[in-house]
Amino acid sequence: xxxNDITGSYDPRYCTxxxxxxxxxxxVNLSLKQFMKDYDVTEYPVDCFRLVKKIQDAGIxxxxxxxxxxxxxxxxxxxxxxxEVDSFQIVMKPVPEHWQQKSAWRRCNFTLAHELGHIFCGxxxxxxxxxxxERRRKDDLEAxxxxxxxxxxxxxxxxxxxxxxxxLSKEFLVSDQACFKRMNNLKRLDLIRQPKQAACANCGNDHxxxxxxxxxxxxxxxxxxxxxxxxxxxxxxxxxxxxxxxLFCPVCGNEEFSDRSKYCRVCGLPAYNWCRSDHYFRICHHxxxxxxxxxxxxxxxxxxxxxxxxxxWKKEKNEYIRAITQR
Amino acid sequence: MxxxxxxxxxxxxxxxxxxxxxNKEFSGQARQCAVCGEERQNFCMPEDKKRPRxxxxxxxxxxxxxxxxxxxxxxxxxxxxxxxxxRLRSGSGPAFSEPSVELPF
Numbered sequence: 001x002x003x004n005d006i007t008g009s010y011d012p013r014y015c016t017x018x019x020x021x022x023x024x025x026x027x028v029n030l031s032l033k034q035f036m037k038d039y040d041v042t043e044y045p046v047d048c049f050r051l052v053k054k055i056q057d058a059g060i061x062x063x064x065x066x067x068x069x070x071x072x073x074x075x076x077x078x079x080x081x082x083x084e085v086d087s088f089q090i091v092m093k094p095v096p097e098h099w100q101q102k103s104a105w106r107r108c109n110f111t112l113a114h115e116l117g118h119i120f121c122g123x124x125x126x127x128x129x130x131x132x133x134e135r136r137r138k139d140d141l142e143a144x145x146x147x148x149x150x151x152x153x154x155x156x157x158x159x160x161x162x163x164x165x166x167x168l169s170k171e172f173l174v175s176d177q178a179c180f181k182r183m184n185n186l187k188r189l190d191l192i193r194q195p196k197q198a199a200c201a202n203c204g205n206d207h208x209x210x211x212x213x214x215x216x217x218x219x220x221x222x223x224x225x226x227x228x229x230x231x232x233x234x235x236x237x238x239x240x241x242x243x244x245x246x247l248f249c250p251v252c253g254n255e256e257f258s259d260r261s262k263y264c265r266v267c268g269l270p271a272y273n274w275c276r277s278d279h280y281f282r283i284c285h286h287x288x289x290x291x292x293x294x295x296x297x298x299x300x301x302x303x304x305x306x307x308x309x310x311x312x313w314k315k316e317k318n319e320y321i322r323a324i325t326q327r
Numbered sequence: 328m329x330x331x332x333x334x335x336x337x338x339x340x341x342x343x344x345x346x347x348x349x350n351k352e353f354s355g356q357a358r359q360c361a362v363c364g365e366e367r368q369n370f371c372m373p374e375d376k377k378r379p380r381x382x383x384x385x386x387x388x389x390x391x392x393x394x395x396x397x398x399x400x401x402x403x404x405x406x407x408x409x410x411x412x413x414r415l416r417s418g419s420g421p422a423f424s425e426p427s428v429e430l431p432f
Contacts, residue, residue: 252408253328258384261391266330266408268389
């Protein structure tokens with residue numbers, strides 16, 4: 001495939017971003033920001049079929065999606081504006097249910113995002129027959145960029161851990177080609193050749209000690225596939241020394257600790273994020289990293305987690321994605 | 328944040344005033360108060376009497392080794408940390424409480 005032939009960080013033959021002017025890019029950027037704000041897109045990967053339902057429920061615009069089997073082979077979907085009923089309509093080829101999450105379905109996901117791009121970038125305000133061929137081509141490129149930025153946000157994709165476009169495309173629910181194009185436009189094709197590092201497939205945590213048997217954030221056992229995650233999320237913890245002892249007490253802010261101290265002298269909080277093992281026969285008492293919600297050795301809840309000092313990882317993951325995508 | 332509300336001690340860490348009765352007369356390096364018999368160091372007070380007791384700094388409310396309450400906190404000579412924090416932040420006077428006038432025995 002084309003990917004194997006490329007040695008640099010991008011291939012100018014497939015780089016579509018350079019063909020868009022600065023005004024087009026800022027239009028896409030502003031439209032996408034407004035779109036994400038209006039419809040609160042924080043969960044990744046983005047399933048556009050569900051997103052369409054969200055748009056319909058929000059009621060800001062009237063949108064209808066129709067499936068039509070008798071479409072020209074040149075099109076997968078078409079977005080139109082119906083001025084008589086002030087409504088937008090997307091007509092696309094039928095998507096069988098058994099395609100779910102498969103390559104063809106992921107391609108339709110991108111197609112749908114592309115059509116949403118046409119609607120939310122304002123391309124349908126002027127009828128197609130009044131536009132030049134060049135303008136229509138630019139509209140398509142803008143819609144492509146809208147879809148790519150919506151489904152594969154730059155910060156999220158560049159922080160991901162992957163070794164093939166297949167892995168990346170499955171994670172972001174797009175086709176391999178869309179992934180390649182996005183990485184090529186970002187001029188970071190070199191990432192594909194880097195050795196893959198471990199990340200939890202469930203929560204995106206990438207901090208694992210050599211002895212870890214459980215993910216310290218979500219508590220899942222670290223079987224082979226569990227560390228094959230693509231999306232990486234940074235979870236907050238407290239500042240600690242090399243022995244995982246906190247430098248500041250997270251409750252009272254005390255920063256005086258003697259060499260032997262295991263507890264905060266002011267509020268009595270443990271200075272280590274110990275495992276609060278609930279096994280009947282054995283006590284683990286392992287000192288985990290300060291961000292650990294679960295013990296990395298036995299999978300039980302940790303001291304800081306039980307005391308409510310660490311937020312729920314699902315909530316933190318959503319907040320992290322929201323912060324990283326809407327910055 | 329530094330909780331510099333510890334009670335005054337000599338260079339060996341012995342309290343200059345008894346945490347229980349407030350007595351200030353001690354001979355040499357007396358380990359116990361001559362009036363009430365209480366310890367002169369900020370020992371921890373574990374609920375299980377068989378467990379070892381540890382000496383702590385004079386601003387410690389809890390033992391740094393076992394997490395149990397300390398002598399000074401037990402006799403309320405040190406304020407709860409929330410109150411101490413408020414006082415330290417607002418800069419309104421010392422964060423330790425004065426000994427009560429009445430003797431507790």
